[in-house]
Amino acid sequence: MSIFAIDLGGTNIRAAAIERSGVILAADQAKTPKSLTPDDLFDLISKLHRGLAKRVGGKSAFASAAIAVPAPAAEDGKGILTKVPNIPSLEGMQLLRPVVEALGMPVLIENDATAAAIGENWIGASRKVDTSIMLTLGTGIGGGLIINGEAFRGPDGSAGEIGHFCVEPDGYACGCGSRGCLEQYGSSQAVTRMANELGMNAESSEEVYRLAVSGDRDARWIFSEVGRYLGIVSAGLINTLNPDMVVFGGKVAGAFGLFAPRLRSEIRKRAFPAPAVRCRIVKGKLGDHAGLIGAARSAMIRFG
Numbered sequence: 001m002s003i004f005a006i007d008l009g010g011t012n013i014r015a016a017a018i019e020r021s022g023v024i025l026a027a028d029q030a031k032t033p034k035s036l037t038p039d040d041l042f043d044l045i046s047k048l049h050r051g052l053a054k055r056v057g058g059k060s061a062f063a064s065a066a067i068a069v070p071a072p073a074a075e076d077g078k079g080i081l082t083k084v085p086n087i088p089s090l091e092g093m094q095l096l097r098p099v100v101e102a103l104g105m106p107v108l109i110e111n112d113a114t115a116a117a118i119g120e121n122w123i124g125a126s127r128k129v130d131t132s133i134m135l136t137l138g139t140g141i142g143g144g145l146i147i148n149g150e151a152f153r154g155p156d157g158s159a160g161e162i163g164h165f166c167v168e169p170d171g172y173a174c175g176c177g178s179r180g181c182l183e184q185y186g187s188s189q190a191v192t193r194m195a196n197e198l199g200m201n202a203e204s205s206e207e208v209y210r211l212a213v214s215g216d217r218d219a220r221w222i223f224s225e226v227g228r229y230l231g232i233v234s235a236g237l238i239n240t241l242n243p244d245m246v247v248f249g250g251k252v253a254g255a256f257g258l259f260a261p262r263l264r265s266e267i268r269k270r271a272f273p274a275p276a277v278r279c280r281i282v283k284g285k286l287g288d289h290a291g292l293i294g295a296a297r298s299a300m301i302r303f304g
């Protein structure tokens, strides 16, 4: 039996039927509505579930479900979304019980970046690596920690919220309520904002990426800045956790080649030499599916 996995993102809601080996049997996705209400979300999850069930042999084809959310996922069994910086309309919603009732199977809720870290550690870039850190660079920035082979979540599920590390004390206001968080300097929203501040009229980070690849100096500078901020935080994490690897995923990681040189040079400048040399800085291997695959893996571990 496979796992029904959902990855709730600020831009897209992805769904997949995932085999126990990690192979994706069928996948689907929908755009995340602008001000997504809890009712919209339940409807979308049910619709995606019905659609995928039809393609993989009916609802009984699923053993359990896993939902990756852009929010801390506390292990208290309640599944309440206490803080959702990129989809604030969902804040305070009770997600777990209604979804269990709607789908009629065990459901696990996991932080999306923790899920991505688990996915990459299971069958992706950090396979067989003991201690790794994942940063997902999407609409926001998520972080996941694998320490000695185990996901580390903390009692409130907020462990690894690396996107909300402060890099500019008086910087841009962040959706989390703080100011100057890494998320405001390395996410796709940040790339677009920086481009518009330079008068580029870009509608998306992909557009800025294309300009950078074609040699546009301002666009290239933006990705170097992204690398600088990611490098500052990575250096601190390397000193703190002495990881074997830091993995970058999410759509902005498509520009890894553009921001990695500056990221690496910041690490060399700032981190202690031995852990800096040890730590490999890589791009994830599972692409957009890391969160789905890792969430499914989490459900397999929890429910068997």
Ligand SMILES: [Zn+2]
Binding pocket: 163, 164, 174, 175, 176, 177, 178, 179, 181, 183
């Ligand atoms: Zn923040």
